[in-house]
Amino acid sequence: MTDSLTVRDNRTGQEYDVPITDGTIKAADLGAIKEGDDQPGLAVYDPGFVNTASCRSAVTFIDGEEGILEYRGYPIEQLAEKSNFLEVAYLLIHGSLPTKAEYESWVHEITYHTFVHENVKSFMEGFRYDAHPMGMLMASVGALSTFYPDARHIDDDEIRRLQIVRMIAKMPTLGAWAFRHAQGKPYIYPDNELGYTANFLSMLFKMSEQRFEADERLVRALDVLFILHADHEQNCSTNAVRGVGSSQVDPYSAVAAGVAALYGPLHGGANEAVLRMLRRIETVENVPGFLEGVKNREERLMGFGHRVYKNYDPRARIIEQHMDEVFEATEYNPLVEIARELAKRALDDEYFTSRKLYPNVDYYSGIIYEALQIPTEMFTVIFAIPRTSGWVAQWMELNDDPEQKIARPRQIYTGERDRDFIPIEEREGPEKIVGPPARRPKRQRRGA
Numbered sequence: 001m002t003d004s005l006t007v008r009d010n011r012t013g014q015e016y017d018v019p020i021t022d023g024t025i026k027a028a029d030l031g032a033i034k035e036g037d038d039q040p041g042l043a044v045y046d047p048g049f050v051n052t053a054s055c056r057s058a059v060t061f062i063d064g065e066e067g068i069l070e071y072r073g074y075p076i077e078q079l080a081e082k083s084n085f086l087e088v089a090y091l092l093i094h095g096s097l098p099t100k101a102e103y104e105s106w107v108h109e110i111t112y113h114t115f116v117h118e119n120v121k122s123f124m125e126g127f128r129y130d131a132h133p134m135g136m137l138m139a140s141v142g143a144l145s146t147f148y149p150d151a152r153h154i155d156d157d158e159i160r161r162l163q164i165v166r167m168i169a170k171m172p173t174l175g176a177w178a179f180r181h182a183q184g185k186p187y188i189y190p191d192n193e194l195g196y197t198a199n200f201l202s203m204l205f206k207m208s209e210q211r212f213e214a215d216e217r218l219v220r221a222l223d224v225l226f227i228l229h230a231d232h233e234q235n236c237s238t239n240a241v242r243g244v245g246s247s248q249v250d251p252y253s254a255v256a257a258g259v260a261a262l263y264g265p266l267h268g269g270a271n272e273a274v275l276r277m278l279r280r281i282e283t284v285e286n287v288p289g290f291l292e293g294v295k296n297r298e299e300r301l302m303g304f305g306h307r308v309y310k311n312y313d314p315r316a317r318i319i320e321q322h323m324d325e326v327f328e329a330t331e332y333n334p335l336v337e338i339a340r341e342l343a344k345r346a347l348d349d350e351y352f353t354s355r356k357l358y359p360n361v362d363y364y365s366g367i368i369y370e371a372l373q374i375p376t377e378m379f380t381v382i383f384a385i386p387r388t389s390g391w392v393a394q395w396m397e398l399n400d401d402p403e404q405k406i407a408r409p410r411q412i413y414t415g416e417r418d419r420d421f422i423p424i425e426e427r428e429g430p431e432k433i434v435g436p437p438a439r440r441p442k443r444q445r446r447g448a
Protein backbone atom coordinates (compact mmCIF):
# COMPACT_ATOMS: atom_id res chain seq x y z
CA MET A 1 0.00 0.00 0.00
CA THR A 2 1.37 3.42 -0.93
CA ASP A 3 0.69 6.47 1.20
CA SER A 4 -0.66 8.58 -1.59
CA LEU A 5 -3.87 9.69 -3.19
CA THR A 6 -4.48 9.22 -6.91
CA VAL A 7 -6.59 12.04 -8.27
CA ARG A 8 -8.07 11.99 -11.74
CA ASP A 9 -8.97 15.39 -13.13
CA ASN A 10 -12.01 14.67 -15.30
CA ARG A 11 -11.60 18.02 -17.05
CA THR A 12 -8.33 16.86 -18.63
CA GLY A 13 -8.27 13.10 -18.00
CA GLN A 14 -4.91 13.51 -16.29
CA GLU A 15 -4.02 11.60 -13.10
CA TYR A 16 -1.91 12.91 -10.23
CA ASP A 17 -0.32 11.20 -7.23
CA VAL A 18 -0.60 13.31 -4.11
CA PRO A 19 1.45 12.12 -1.08
CA ILE A 20 -0.42 11.48 2.18
CA THR A 21 1.48 12.42 5.35
CA ASP A 22 0.01 12.14 8.85
CA GLY A 23 -3.45 11.57 7.38
CA THR A 24 -3.32 14.80 5.38
CA ILE A 25 -2.49 15.95 1.89
CA LYS A 26 -0.76 19.28 1.29
CA ALA A 27 -3.16 21.81 -0.18
CA ALA A 28 -0.16 23.20 -2.10
CA ASP A 29 0.22 19.82 -3.89
CA LEU A 30 -3.24 20.30 -5.36
CA GLY A 31 -1.90 23.49 -6.95
CA ALA A 32 -0.19 21.30 -9.57
CA ILE A 33 -3.61 20.19 -10.85
CA LYS A 34 -4.46 22.61 -13.65
CA GLU A 35 -6.90 22.67 -16.53
CA GLY A 36 -4.26 24.30 -18.70
CA ASP A 37 -0.73 25.64 -18.22
CA ASP A 38 -2.00 29.22 -18.03
CA GLN A 39 -4.82 28.33 -15.61
CA PRO A 40 -4.65 28.62 -11.80
CA GLY A 41 -4.04 25.41 -9.87
CA LEU A 42 -6.74 23.63 -7.91
CA ALA A 43 -7.38 25.13 -4.47
CA VAL A 44 -9.35 23.94 -1.44
CA TYR A 45 -12.51 25.81 -0.42
CA ASP A 46 -12.97 25.44 3.34
CA PRO A 47 -14.72 28.34 5.09
CA GLY A 48 -14.33 27.94 8.85
CA PHE A 49 -11.49 25.42 8.39
CA VAL A 50 -13.83 22.51 9.08
CA ASN A 51 -11.43 20.00 7.55
CA THR A 52 -8.12 21.81 7.23
CA ALA A 53 -5.12 21.24 9.49
CA SER A 54 -3.43 24.63 9.84
CA CYS A 55 -0.35 23.52 11.78
CA ARG A 56 1.52 20.70 13.45
CA SER A 57 1.09 20.97 17.19
CA ALA A 58 2.37 19.06 20.21
CA VAL A 59 0.42 21.05 22.80
CA THR A 60 -3.07 19.56 23.13
CA PHE A 61 -4.57 16.29 21.93
CA ILE A 62 -8.33 15.80 21.53
CA ASP A 63 -10.15 12.64 20.48
CA GLY A 64 -13.72 13.83 20.17
CA GLU A 65 -15.19 10.39 19.47
CA GLU A 66 -13.70 8.93 22.64
CA GLY A 67 -14.02 12.09 24.77
CA ILE A 68 -10.26 12.37 25.42
CA LEU A 69 -8.43 15.62 26.19
CA GLU A 70 -4.70 15.69 26.99
CA TYR A 71 -2.27 18.55 27.55
CA ARG A 72 1.23 17.54 26.42
CA GLY A 73 0.10 13.91 26.71
CA TYR A 74 -1.27 14.13 30.28
CA PRO A 75 -5.01 13.30 30.62
CA ILE A 76 -7.08 16.28 31.74
CA GLU A 77 -8.63 14.17 34.52
CA GLN A 78 -5.22 13.61 36.17
CA LEU A 79 -4.19 17.23 35.80
CA ALA A 80 -7.50 18.46 37.28
CA GLU A 81 -7.16 16.10 40.22
CA LYS A 82 -3.46 16.30 41.01
CA SER A 83 -2.08 19.53 39.61
CA ASN A 84 -2.84 23.24 39.85
CA PHE A 85 -3.27 25.95 37.24
CA LEU A 86 0.24 27.44 37.39
CA GLU A 87 1.86 24.01 37.07
CA VAL A 88 -0.41 23.25 34.09
CA ALA A 89 0.51 26.61 32.52
CA TYR A 90 4.20 25.67 32.92
CA LEU A 91 3.49 22.30 31.30
CA LEU A 92 1.71 23.84 28.32
CA ILE A 93 4.45 26.39 27.72
CA HIS A 94 7.55 24.27 28.42
CA GLY A 95 6.25 20.89 27.22
CA SER A 96 7.05 18.99 30.42
CA LEU A 97 6.11 19.14 34.09
CA PRO A 98 8.48 21.25 36.19
CA THR A 99 10.88 19.86 38.80
CA LYS A 100 10.30 21.18 42.30
CA ALA A 101 12.95 23.89 41.83
CA GLU A 102 11.59 24.88 38.41
CA TYR A 103 8.06 25.03 39.79
CA GLU A 104 9.05 27.23 42.73
CA SER A 105 10.97 29.62 40.53
CA TRP A 106 8.04 29.76 38.02
CA VAL A 107 5.49 30.51 40.75
CA HIS A 108 7.82 33.14 42.24
CA GLU A 109 8.29 34.85 38.89
CA ILE A 110 4.58 34.86 38.04
CA THR A 111 3.69 36.11 41.52
CA TYR A 112 6.13 39.03 41.30
CA HIS A 113 4.92 40.21 37.91
CA THR A 114 1.26 40.62 38.88
CA PHE A 115 1.48 44.40 39.25
CA VAL A 116 0.98 46.63 36.21
CA HIS A 117 2.37 50.08 35.46
CA GLU A 118 0.28 52.80 37.13
CA ASN A 119 -0.44 54.29 33.70
CA VAL A 120 -2.31 51.08 32.81
CA LYS A 121 -4.57 51.82 35.76
CA SER A 122 -5.03 55.42 34.57
CA PHE A 123 -6.10 54.47 31.08
CA MET A 124 -8.41 51.71 32.34
CA GLU A 125 -10.09 54.33 34.53
CA GLY A 126 -10.82 56.27 31.33
CA PHE A 127 -13.26 53.66 30.01
CA ARG A 128 -16.98 54.46 30.12
CA TYR A 129 -18.56 53.75 33.52
CA ASP A 130 -20.39 50.68 32.18
CA ALA A 131 -17.69 49.32 29.82
CA HIS A 132 -17.88 45.58 29.16
CA PRO A 133 -14.97 43.94 31.02
CA MET A 134 -14.02 41.85 27.98
CA GLY A 135 -13.61 44.98 25.83
CA MET A 136 -11.45 46.48 28.57
CA LEU A 137 -9.35 43.31 28.83
CA MET A 138 -8.82 43.16 25.07
CA ALA A 139 -7.69 46.80 24.91
CA SER A 140 -5.48 46.64 27.99
CA VAL A 141 -3.61 43.45 27.09
CA GLY A 142 -2.96 44.89 23.61
CA ALA A 143 -1.77 48.13 25.22
CA LEU A 144 0.86 46.24 27.25
CA SER A 145 2.91 46.07 24.04
CA THR A 146 3.45 49.81 24.36
CA PHE A 147 4.79 49.37 27.90
CA TYR A 148 7.21 46.62 26.82
CA PRO A 149 8.45 47.63 23.35
CA ASP A 150 11.20 44.98 23.58
CA ALA A 151 8.43 42.41 23.17
CA ARG A 152 8.72 42.79 19.41
CA HIS A 153 12.04 40.88 19.53
CA ILE A 154 10.19 37.63 19.27
CA ASP A 155 13.28 35.56 18.42
CA ASP A 156 15.15 36.47 21.59
CA ASP A 157 14.50 33.62 24.04
CA GLU A 158 14.98 35.67 27.20
CA ILE A 159 12.81 38.57 26.03
CA ARG A 160 10.15 36.14 24.89
CA ARG A 161 10.19 34.28 28.21
CA LEU A 162 9.77 37.52 30.12
CA GLN A 163 6.69 38.57 28.11
CA ILE A 164 5.10 35.20 28.72
CA VAL A 165 5.63 35.48 32.47
CA ARG A 166 4.26 39.02 32.40
CA MET A 167 1.21 38.07 30.41
CA ILE A 168 0.20 35.12 32.60
CA ALA A 169 0.88 37.18 35.73
CA LYS A 170 -0.98 40.32 34.68
CA MET A 171 -4.13 38.91 33.04
CA PRO A 172 -5.92 38.35 36.40
CA THR A 173 -5.04 41.92 37.44
CA LEU A 174 -6.42 43.38 34.20
CA GLY A 175 -9.50 41.12 34.30
CA ALA A 176 -10.29 41.95 37.93
CA TRP A 177 -9.85 45.68 37.37
CA ALA A 178 -12.15 45.56 34.35
CA PHE A 179 -14.76 43.96 36.64
CA ARG A 180 -14.31 46.52 39.44
CA HIS A 181 -14.57 49.36 36.93
CA ALA A 182 -18.13 48.54 35.85
CA GLN A 183 -19.07 48.19 39.53
CA GLY A 184 -17.69 51.62 40.38
CA LYS A 185 -15.43 50.06 43.00
CA PRO A 186 -11.76 50.91 43.58
CA TYR A 187 -9.25 48.72 41.79
CA ILE A 188 -7.54 46.30 44.20
CA TYR A 189 -3.79 45.76 43.89
CA PRO A 190 -2.46 42.20 43.77
CA ASP A 191 -1.64 40.51 47.09
CA ASN A 192 1.52 38.56 46.39
CA GLU A 193 1.15 36.53 49.58
CA LEU A 194 -1.79 34.76 47.96
CA GLY A 195 -1.77 32.03 45.31
CA TYR A 196 -2.71 32.79 41.70
CA THR A 197 -6.43 31.98 41.93
CA ALA A 198 -6.90 33.26 45.50
CA ASN A 199 -5.24 36.52 44.47
CA PHE A 200 -7.64 36.87 41.54
CA LEU A 201 -10.64 36.37 43.85
CA SER A 202 -9.15 38.95 46.22
CA MET A 203 -8.81 41.52 43.40
CA LEU A 204 -12.44 40.83 42.44
CA PHE A 205 -14.07 41.00 45.85
CA LYS A 206 -11.86 42.68 48.49
CA MET A 207 -13.39 45.74 50.14
CA SER A 208 -12.09 47.28 53.37
CA GLU A 209 -10.76 44.15 55.07
CA GLN A 210 -6.99 43.76 55.59
CA ARG A 211 -6.87 40.61 53.51
CA PHE A 212 -9.55 38.89 51.45
CA GLU A 213 -9.34 35.18 52.10
CA ALA A 214 -11.66 33.18 49.89
CA ASP A 215 -13.01 29.79 50.99
CA GLU A 216 -10.38 27.17 50.05
CA ARG A 217 -13.03 25.00 48.36
CA LEU A 218 -13.96 27.86 46.04
CA VAL A 219 -10.33 28.68 45.32
CA ARG A 220 -9.76 25.05 44.35
CA ALA A 221 -12.93 24.91 42.20
CA LEU A 222 -11.87 28.03 40.28
CA ASP A 223 -8.34 26.66 39.91
CA VAL A 224 -9.79 23.47 38.39
CA LEU A 225 -11.90 25.55 36.00
CA PHE A 226 -8.71 27.42 35.03
CA ILE A 227 -7.00 24.07 34.30
CA LEU A 228 -9.95 22.91 32.16
CA HIS A 229 -9.94 26.11 30.10
CA ALA A 230 -6.16 26.42 29.66
CA ASP A 231 -6.04 25.11 26.09
CA HIS A 232 -8.22 23.39 23.51
CA GLU A 233 -6.01 23.09 20.41
CA GLN A 234 -7.01 24.98 17.23
CA ASN A 235 -10.24 26.68 18.32
CA CYS A 236 -11.35 30.08 17.00
CA SER A 237 -9.36 32.24 19.45
CA THR A 238 -6.18 30.14 19.22
CA ASN A 239 -6.44 30.33 15.46
CA ALA A 240 -6.77 34.12 15.82
CA VAL A 241 -3.60 34.25 17.98
CA ARG A 242 -1.72 32.13 15.46
CA GLY A 243 -3.09 34.05 12.46
CA VAL A 244 -2.14 37.45 13.88
CA GLY A 245 1.10 36.06 15.38
CA SER A 246 2.12 34.77 11.94
CA SER A 247 2.86 38.39 10.96
CA GLN A 248 5.56 38.26 13.68
CA VAL A 249 3.87 40.90 15.78
CA ASP A 250 4.60 41.02 19.55
CA PRO A 251 2.76 38.48 21.75
CA TYR A 252 0.58 41.08 23.53
CA SER A 253 -0.98 42.10 20.21
CA ALA A 254 -1.43 38.46 19.20
CA VAL A 255 -3.13 37.63 22.52
CA ALA A 256 -5.38 40.71 22.18
CA ALA A 257 -6.63 39.10 18.95
CA GLY A 258 -7.37 35.91 20.91
CA VAL A 259 -9.36 37.88 23.49
CA ALA A 260 -11.29 39.55 20.65
CA ALA A 261 -12.21 36.17 19.16
CA LEU A 262 -13.30 34.82 22.54
CA TYR A 263 -15.56 37.86 23.02
CA GLY A 264 -17.88 36.60 20.26
CA PRO A 265 -21.06 34.78 21.37
CA LEU A 266 -20.34 31.70 19.26
CA HIS A 267 -17.13 31.05 21.14
CA GLY A 268 -17.31 32.13 24.76
CA GLY A 269 -21.01 32.71 25.40
CA ALA A 270 -22.82 29.38 25.76
CA ASN A 271 -22.65 29.13 29.57
CA GLU A 272 -24.65 32.35 29.86
CA ALA A 273 -27.27 30.85 27.54
CA VAL A 274 -27.41 27.75 29.78
CA LEU A 275 -28.25 29.90 32.82
CA ARG A 276 -30.99 31.71 30.88
CA MET A 277 -32.42 28.36 29.79
CA LEU A 278 -32.40 26.91 33.33
CA ARG A 279 -34.12 30.02 34.70
CA ARG A 280 -36.79 29.73 32.03
CA ILE A 281 -37.42 26.07 32.92
CA GLU A 282 -37.96 27.29 36.49
CA THR A 283 -38.72 23.95 38.24
CA VAL A 284 -37.66 20.30 37.99
CA GLU A 285 -41.29 19.43 37.10
CA ASN A 286 -41.02 21.50 33.90
CA VAL A 287 -38.01 19.52 32.61
CA PRO A 288 -39.91 16.84 30.61
CA GLY A 289 -42.03 19.48 28.84
CA PHE A 290 -38.92 21.50 27.99
CA LEU A 291 -37.20 18.43 26.53
CA GLU A 292 -40.25 17.72 24.37
CA GLY A 293 -39.89 21.25 22.96
CA VAL A 294 -36.22 20.57 22.16
CA LYS A 295 -37.11 17.32 20.42
CA ASN A 296 -39.79 19.14 18.42
CA ARG A 297 -36.98 21.49 17.31
CA GLU A 298 -38.55 24.51 18.96
CA GLU A 299 -35.22 25.26 20.62
CA ARG A 300 -31.79 23.80 21.52
CA LEU A 301 -30.66 22.27 24.75
CA MET A 302 -27.90 24.75 25.51
CA GLY A 303 -24.68 23.30 26.92
CA PHE A 304 -25.23 20.06 25.00
CA GLY A 305 -23.42 19.02 21.83
CA HIS A 306 -20.01 19.99 20.51
CA ARG A 307 -18.39 20.23 17.09
CA VAL A 308 -15.48 18.03 18.19
CA TYR A 309 -16.76 15.94 21.11
CA LYS A 310 -19.20 13.28 20.02
CA ASN A 311 -19.02 11.81 23.50
CA TYR A 312 -19.10 13.26 27.02
CA ASP A 313 -16.88 16.37 27.07
CA PRO A 314 -14.37 15.24 29.73
CA ARG A 315 -14.30 18.78 31.14
CA ALA A 316 -18.04 18.69 31.86
CA ARG A 317 -17.62 15.52 33.93
CA ILE A 318 -14.81 17.08 35.99
CA ILE A 319 -16.80 20.26 36.66
CA GLU A 320 -19.79 18.21 37.76
CA GLN A 321 -17.61 16.41 40.31
CA HIS A 322 -16.77 19.76 41.93
CA MET A 323 -20.33 21.03 42.14
CA ASP A 324 -21.22 19.55 45.53
CA GLU A 325 -18.06 20.98 47.07
CA VAL A 326 -18.87 24.44 45.72
CA PHE A 327 -22.45 24.34 46.95
CA GLU A 328 -21.33 23.31 50.42
CA ALA A 329 -19.42 26.59 50.55
CA THR A 330 -22.02 28.85 48.93
CA GLU A 331 -25.73 29.51 48.95
CA TYR A 332 -28.04 26.80 47.65
CA ASN A 333 -28.91 27.33 43.99
CA PRO A 334 -32.05 25.56 42.72
CA LEU A 335 -30.69 25.71 39.15
CA VAL A 336 -28.35 22.81 40.01
CA GLU A 337 -31.23 20.41 40.50
CA ILE A 338 -32.87 21.49 37.25
CA ALA A 339 -29.54 21.07 35.41
CA ARG A 340 -28.97 17.59 36.86
CA GLU A 341 -32.51 16.40 36.09
CA LEU A 342 -32.27 17.81 32.56
CA ALA A 343 -28.93 16.09 31.92
CA LYS A 344 -30.15 12.79 33.41
CA ARG A 345 -33.23 12.71 31.21
CA ALA A 346 -31.39 13.84 28.07
CA LEU A 347 -28.68 11.20 28.53
CA ASP A 348 -31.44 8.59 28.76
CA ASP A 349 -33.23 9.77 25.67
CA GLU A 350 -32.73 8.28 22.21
CA TYR A 351 -33.04 11.72 20.53
CA PHE A 352 -29.85 12.91 22.26
CA THR A 353 -27.90 9.63 22.41
CA SER A 354 -28.45 8.84 18.71
CA ARG A 355 -27.09 12.31 17.81
CA LYS A 356 -24.18 11.92 20.24
CA LEU A 357 -25.25 14.98 22.21
CA TYR A 358 -23.63 15.10 25.65
CA PRO A 359 -22.99 17.92 28.13
CA ASN A 360 -20.14 20.21 27.10
CA VAL A 361 -17.86 22.32 29.32
CA ASP A 362 -20.37 25.16 29.36
CA TYR A 363 -23.25 23.12 30.76
CA TYR A 364 -22.14 23.43 34.39
CA SER A 365 -19.48 26.17 34.33
CA GLY A 366 -21.97 29.09 34.44
CA ILE A 367 -23.70 27.61 37.50
CA ILE A 368 -20.36 27.47 39.32
CA TYR A 369 -19.39 31.02 38.31
CA GLU A 370 -22.75 32.21 39.55
CA ALA A 371 -22.17 30.43 42.87
CA LEU A 372 -18.84 32.29 43.09
CA GLN A 373 -20.87 35.52 42.63
CA ILE A 374 -19.26 36.23 39.29
CA PRO A 375 -21.69 38.10 36.98
CA THR A 376 -22.34 36.79 33.47
CA GLU A 377 -20.40 39.54 31.65
CA MET A 378 -17.28 38.26 33.46
CA PHE A 379 -17.65 34.65 32.22
CA THR A 380 -15.54 35.18 29.10
CA VAL A 381 -12.92 37.11 31.10
CA ILE A 382 -12.63 34.09 33.41
CA PHE A 383 -12.18 31.98 30.27
CA ALA A 384 -9.53 34.33 28.78
CA ILE A 385 -7.32 34.39 31.90
CA PRO A 386 -6.33 30.70 31.89
CA ARG A 387 -6.58 30.41 28.08
CA THR A 388 -3.72 32.92 27.88
CA SER A 389 -1.35 30.09 28.86
CA GLY A 390 -2.59 28.01 25.90
CA TRP A 391 -2.44 30.99 23.55
CA VAL A 392 1.18 31.77 24.42
CA ALA A 393 2.17 28.08 24.24
CA GLN A 394 0.69 27.91 20.74
CA TRP A 395 2.25 31.27 19.81
CA MET A 396 5.70 29.98 20.81
CA GLU A 397 5.17 26.80 18.84
CA LEU A 398 4.17 28.86 15.80
CA ASN A 399 7.32 30.98 16.04
CA ASP A 400 9.58 27.94 16.36
CA ASP A 401 7.95 26.05 13.49
CA PRO A 402 9.96 26.36 10.25
CA GLU A 403 6.94 25.22 8.20
CA GLN A 404 4.78 28.15 9.31
CA LYS A 405 4.25 31.13 7.04
CA ILE A 406 2.27 34.33 7.33
CA ALA A 407 -1.43 33.34 7.34
CA ARG A 408 -2.79 34.30 3.98
CA PRO A 409 -5.71 32.23 2.63
CA ARG A 410 -6.90 32.22 -0.96
CA GLN A 411 -10.35 33.31 -2.11
CA ILE A 412 -12.83 32.51 -4.82
CA TYR A 413 -13.39 35.86 -6.45
CA THR A 414 -17.07 36.48 -7.20
CA GLY A 415 -16.99 40.17 -8.11
CA GLU A 416 -16.90 42.15 -11.36
CA ARG A 417 -13.85 42.43 -13.67
CA ASP A 418 -12.46 44.86 -16.23
CA ARG A 419 -14.64 47.87 -15.49
CA ASP A 420 -13.63 51.33 -16.72
CA PHE A 421 -13.75 54.19 -14.24
CA ILE A 422 -16.63 56.63 -14.97
CA PRO A 423 -16.37 60.24 -13.72
CA ILE A 424 -19.06 60.97 -11.12
CA GLU A 425 -20.93 63.48 -13.33
CA GLU A 426 -21.44 60.82 -15.99
CA ARG A 427 -22.71 58.03 -13.75
CA GLU A 428 -26.33 57.03 -14.27
CA GLY A 429 -28.70 55.06 -12.14
CA PRO A 430 -31.68 55.43 -9.81
CA GLU A 431 -31.52 58.42 -7.53
CA LYS A 432 -30.00 57.31 -4.23
CA ILE A 433 -32.04 57.83 -1.08
CA VAL A 434 -29.75 58.70 1.78
CA GLY A 435 -30.58 56.52 4.76
CA PRO A 436 -29.66 53.28 6.46
CA PRO A 437 -28.66 50.45 4.11
CA ALA A 438 -31.28 47.81 3.36
CA ARG A 439 -31.16 44.86 5.78
CA ARG A 440 -29.26 41.91 4.45
CA PRO A 441 -30.68 38.41 4.95
CA LYS A 442 -29.29 36.85 8.14
CA ARG A 443 -26.32 34.60 7.63
CA GLN A 444 -26.81 30.98 8.75
CA ARG A 445 -24.04 30.43 11.23
CA ARG A 446 -22.99 27.63 13.43
CA GLY A 447 -20.73 27.67 16.42
CA ALA A 448 -18.27 25.08 17.66
Ligand code: ACO
Pocket residue numbers: 266267268270294299300301302303304305306307308355357360361362446447448
Ligand atom coordinates in the same frame (compact mmCIF):
# COMPACT_ATOMS: atom_id res chain seq x y z
N1 ACO B 1 -29.96 20.55 21.34
C1 ACO B 1 -30.77 19.85 20.50
N2 ACO B 1 -30.35 19.32 19.34
C2 ACO B 1 -29.08 19.52 18.99
C3 ACO B 1 -28.18 20.24 19.80
C4 ACO B 1 -28.65 20.77 21.02
N3 ACO B 1 -27.85 21.46 21.84
N4 ACO B 1 -26.96 20.28 19.22
C5 ACO B 1 -27.11 19.61 18.06
N5 ACO B 1 -28.38 19.14 17.92
C6 ACO B 1 -28.91 18.29 16.85
C7 ACO B 1 -29.15 19.10 15.58
O1 ACO B 1 -30.46 19.59 15.51
C8 ACO B 1 -28.85 18.04 14.53
O2 ACO B 1 -29.97 17.18 14.44
P1 ACO B 1 -30.48 16.66 12.97
O3 ACO B 1 -29.30 15.94 12.38
O4 ACO B 1 -31.64 15.80 13.28
O5 ACO B 1 -30.82 17.91 12.22
C9 ACO B 1 -27.73 17.21 15.12
O6 ACO B 1 -27.89 17.33 16.55
C10 ACO B 1 -26.32 17.70 14.72
O7 ACO B 1 -26.23 19.09 15.04
P2 ACO B 1 -25.27 20.12 14.34
O8 ACO B 1 -25.83 21.50 14.55
O9 ACO B 1 -25.00 19.69 12.93
O10 ACO B 1 -23.95 19.93 15.16
P3 ACO B 1 -22.70 20.89 15.17
O11 ACO B 1 -21.51 20.07 15.43
O12 ACO B 1 -22.68 21.74 13.94
O13 ACO B 1 -23.02 21.87 16.37
C11 ACO B 1 -22.96 22.96 18.45
C12 ACO B 1 -22.30 21.92 17.54
C13 ACO B 1 -23.04 24.34 17.75
C14 ACO B 1 -22.11 23.12 19.71
C15 ACO B 1 -24.40 22.49 18.80
O14 ACO B 1 -24.36 21.21 19.41
C16 ACO B 1 -25.14 23.49 19.70
O15 ACO B 1 -25.72 24.45 19.18
N6 ACO B 1 -25.13 23.29 21.04
C17 ACO B 1 -25.75 24.20 21.96
C18 ACO B 1 -24.85 25.42 22.18
C19 ACO B 1 -23.66 25.11 23.05
O16 ACO B 1 -23.75 24.49 24.09
N7 ACO B 1 -22.48 25.61 22.60
C20 ACO B 1 -21.23 25.45 23.35
C21 ACO B 1 -20.28 24.56 22.66
S1 ACO B 1 -18.83 24.31 23.66
C22 ACO B 1 -17.85 25.65 23.39
O17 ACO B 1 -17.95 26.34 22.42
C23 ACO B 1 -16.82 26.04 24.45
